Amino acid sequence: MDEHEQACDQQPGLSRRTMVAGTGLLAVVAAAAACSNAQSPAPAPAPQAPPPAGPPAQAAAGQRLGSAGAIPVGGGTVFPDKKVVVTQPTPGSYQAFSAICTHEGCTVNKVVDGTIDCPCHGSKFAITNGAPVHGPATRPLSSRQVKVEGDSIVLA
Numbered sequence: 001m002d003e004h005e006q007a008c009d010q011q012p013g014l015s016r017r018t019m020v021a022g023t024g025l026l027a028v029v030a031a032a033a034a035c036s037n038a039q040s041p042a043p044a045p046a047p048q049a050p051p052p053a054g055p056p057a058q059a060a061a062g063q064r065l066g067s068a069g070a071i072p073v074g075g076g077t078v079f080p081d082k083k084v085v086v087t088q089p090t091p092g093s094y095q096a097f098s099a100i101c102t103h104e105g106c107t108v109n110k111v112v113d114g115t116i117d118c119p120c121h122g123s124k125f126a127i128t129n130g131a132p133v134h135g136p137a138t139r140p141l142s143s144r145q146v147k148v149e150g151d152s153i154v155l156a
Ligand code: FES
Pocket: 101, 102, 103, 104, 105, 106, 118, 119, 120, 121, 122, 123, 135, 136, 137
């Protein structure tokens, strides 16, 4: 038991006469105040800052994604590190979309049978325009702009 606890335990035993007559009156009052402070509830924790809002960071314009020749006709390629998916619905016609699923934000992971597929809950998006063709997602993938430079697909 430390000194503070001893002082608090002794306080109820102090007679009124002792408290009033002694020169230590101020000390007793101070001790009582200290005890009452010790018994007060702990302060509430400081509120935490909310998580940052807004869409996840996307690759910047001008970044090379890969070889245009590697994008299959009638299919596409996911660039997960750039959060972009590039499709080629018809020869020489490239489309690009955000690879972030509009359902709950997973990254789509493959392009199969004309759709861009999300592994989390099964949403599928059309390679032609990013529109949802199978839920639970109800909103299309965001469009991205790409261009062909030489044999490279580059974010515009
Ligand atoms: Fe893609 Fe749910 S996050 S289907």
